[in-house]
Amino acid sequence: MMLRWLALLLLLGNALLLFWYGQQRQLAEPAPEATLKNLHLLHELDRSAQLQPRELQCYRLGVFMSESELQRARGLLADKGFVIERQDAQSAVIGYHLRVSVPADAEARIQLLDELALAGWVPQTDAGDFVLGPFVGDEAQQAARTERQALMAVLDVDVRQVPIPDPDPGHDLLVSIPAGDELDDVLRQLLLSGWPGIKIEKKSCEGVARP
DSSP states (O other): OHHHHHHHHHHHHHHHHHHHHHHHHHHHSOOHHHHHHTOOOGGGSOGGGSOOOOOEEEEEEEEEOSHHHHHHHHHHHHHTTOEEEEEEOOOOEEEEEEEEEOOSSHHHHHHHHHHHHHTTOOOEEETTEEEEEEEESTTHHHHHHHHHHHHHHHHOSOEEEEEEEOSOOOEEEEEEEEBTBOOOHHHHHHHHHHSTTOEEEEEOOTTOOOO
């Protein structure tokens, strides 16, 4: 008789233990409906909550004076996975001319030519001006300015100093990479050794197409 009661008590204890375990597990796991309510489709997200494209940083490489050199550098950078755009190099000034308006009166024109000859100039004529120069080299701007001031003082005429643009300024490459990355030192040295004199400058990415 005693054994029967012990067996019943054991069965009851096991039943209570299983019931308690089931309750604890149910409390620990979130209800499926509550979980689903927190899920949102991509189109339901607020625009400000959606992922923004990663910012870019850009480098200007140049100047490349020949098409073959530009394409060789472009191929090297493309192999590294960079986004590259070709751009015209900024126009450079290679020297200066001095220009003096040609007098309408023939006698005044001859007199001005004589005075210029005494100053050591035999000018060319272009678009209604006597053209003096060119002044080139590292001191071109200062040399042209000094001669202009001297001529204006001696001849009492208006002398204009006009820059001479480079007719073939070459091309640059604009390289864009994700912000936080850098042109690694190995690639930088490779570019500098392959193209001595090339400049690598960080530039604004305004207007650059995103990959």
